Amino acid sequence: xxxxxxxxxxxxxxxxxxxxxxxxxxxxxxxxxxxxxxxxxxxxxxxxxxxxxxxxxxxxxxxxxxxxxxxxxxxxxxxxxxxxxxxxxxxxxxxxxxxxxxxxxxxxxxx
Amino acid sequence: xxxxxxxxxxxxxxxxxxxxxxxxxxxxxxxxxxxxxxxxxxxxxxxxxxxxxxxxxxxxxxxxxxxxxxxxxxxxxxxxxxxxxxxxxxxxxxxxxxxxxxxxxxxxxxxxxxxxxxxxxxx
Numbered sequence: 574x575x576x577x578x579x580x581x582x583x584x585x586x587x588x589x590x591x592x593x594x595x596x597x598x599x600x601x602x603x604x605x606x607x608x609x610x611x612x613x614x615x616x617x618x619x620x621x622x623x624x625x626x627x628x629x630x631x632x633x634x635x636x637x638x639x640x641x642x643x644x645x646x647x648x649x650x651x652x653x654x655x656x657x658x659x660x661x662x663x664x665x666x667x668x669x670x671x672x673x674x675x676x677x678x679x680x681x682x683x684x
Numbered sequence: 685x686x687x688x689x690x691x692x693x694x695x696x697x698x699x700x701x702x703x704x705x706x707x708x709x710x711x712x713x714x715x716x717x718x719x720x721x722x723x724x725x726x727x728x729x730x731x732x733x734x735x736x737x738x739x740x741x742x743x744x745x746x747x748x749x750x751x752x753x754x755x756x757x758x759x760x761x762x763x764x765x766x767x768x769x770x771x772x773x774x775x776x777x778x779x780x781x782x783x784x785x786x787x788x789x790x791x792x793x794x795x796x797x798x799x800x801x802x803x804x805x806x807x
Contacts, residue, residue: 607787671744672744672746
């Protein structure tokens with residue numbers, strides 16, 4: 574059972590917009606720690622997609638955006654493309670564990 | 685460009701110790717800016733943070749694994765290592781090493797990852 578909670582799956586048609594939620598608690602997201610997002614394509618290592626709640630590393634399309642409010646965060650993907658089909662993970666820091674925590678992951682299916 | 689590469693046995697017997705090494709290139713483990721981490725992922729499941737080490741040798745471990753985990757660093761070889769003792773089938777997973785970057789006091793994220801190595805626990 575993951576410390577951060579994500580929906581197991583989301584789906585959308587090409588061109589549509591989808592969002593993935595990430596819910597934490599007062600010892601992680603609610604404590605003020607930033608949320609980061611990773612994209613994991615099949616049989617590959619996770620890749621940093623969003624850092625510091627809403628910042629994109631160089632090379633990440635602006636179709637990907639992130640936000641945070643209270644004890645939750647969201648990843649939004651607009652203009653869905655077939656290549657976006659992947660698993661997405663949120664991550665933060667937990668003060669009670671003194672370590673990093675992940676969500677259980679969300680599988681995005683592009684219909 | 686920073687690169688990380690895991691290495692070690694792909695098969696470990698139950699009750700034995702899993703040992704992996706991560707070799708870092710394109711960057712120095714002696715840097716004061718980063719922590720070096722191990723993360724694992726059982727097949728079809730999510731990511732689990734195992735622990736981290738700083739260039740000084742200071743460590744922090746996931747409480748759920750703390751009693752069985754040791755992470756060490758060899759700055760002369762630009763490597764850090766993971767040892768997980770008394771393994772069972774539940775420890776079968778892809779093991780990743782990753783660099784953790786800090787951005788301010790409230791932001792810690794993994795910006796570089798190794799490709800991962802599958803370790804199977806089986807007799």
